[in-house]
Amino acid sequence: NSGGGREYKTLIERITIQKFNPELQKRNLETRDQRQKDFNTFVTQLKTHAKSDKSIWHSIKQSETTNQKQVDMRRKAELEEAERQKEQIRKELAEGP
Numbered sequence: 001n002s003g004g005g006r007e008y009k010t011l012i013e014r015i016t017i018q019k020f021n022p023e024l025q026k027r028n029l030e031t032r033d034q035r036q037k038d039f040n041t042f043v044t045q046l047k048t049h050a051k052s053d054k055s056i057w058h059s060i061k062q063s064e065t066t067n068q069k070q071v072d073m074r075r076k077a078e079l080e081e082a083e084r085q086k087e088q089i090r091k092e093l094a095e096g097p
Helices: 011-019 022-050 057-094
Strands: none
Touching: 011 022, 022 057
């Protein structure tokens, strides 16, 4: 096994990886776990969306919209907290020692 002790799951994967130059082989192995996690997350989400009574594309779009709203709300809350902290610091500096 020329993959530095790493076992490959399939013959095709092993043959394909062996055709890479050593630098690409190393980079591929370093990112493999993250790519596998991302793929598993994608498949899990796909299965969840497939259970919906709506079309899978509509379900995914709705999920993306909900996720974006949550990100926006979190970002807004963080900005408000940062502004509150700045104001508190200004007050403390204005009051002096």
